[in-house]
Amino acid sequence: MARYTDANCRLCRREGQKLFLKGERCYSPKCALERRAFPPGQNGQGRRSKTSEYGLQLREKQKTKRFYGLQETQFRNLFDKAARKQGITGENLLILLETRLDNVVFRLGFASSRKEARQLVTHGHFQVNGKKVNIPSYEVKAGDVITVKEKSQSSPKFKEVKDMTITVPSWMTVDVQKLEGKVVSIPTREEIDTPIAEHLIVELYSK
Secondary structure (H helix, E strand, C coil): CCCCCCCCCHHHHCCCCCCCHHHHHHHCCHHHHHHHHCCCHHHHHHHCCCCCCHHHHHHHHHHHHHHCCCCCCHHHHHHHHHCCCCCCHHHHHHHHHHHHHHHHHHHHHCCCCHHHHHHHHHHCCCEEEECCCCCHHHCCCCCCEEEEHHHHHHHHHHHHCCCCCCCCCCEHHHHHHHHEEEEECCCCHCCCCCCCCCHHHHHHHHC
């Protein structure tokens, strides 16, 4: 499957806001959006025309895909799954995005970005309820316990995590010393702080 390999900072500049794709760098003065707060490209600083309704919807979808690191087919399949579930489709979509294992690992503070979390999961560093899971798209459930595999806990990466103070969303808990987190409940829309207008995505796919 094709994956974006260009500079991640260009994506933030294109969307006009931080997508937190490069971990700690996004919080530092080195952040490209702090230094060049305009779209990339030759005409990035030029005057921009008014965006159409379709353009707004498309940008919101692209921004959401980039936040969570999904490709178009993955994102569309997830949207279709959200549409089949009971409830509000847009909210279902965000919940499905948040409960992906790679996002949960990121939210628990075990990775500095979702991209790093996806790599760590793929390399088999995590267990869910005592069983190794190396699928980033794995959907966690309420009550699931996510732990760093015992053999991985001695790596410099996770030793560093033990020295960190981590704040997690209200729908999960974390024990940094044990390198263990728990999904207490499935998040509600109010508990998801990602700046996304999900109704625009629903409108786009409903055309």
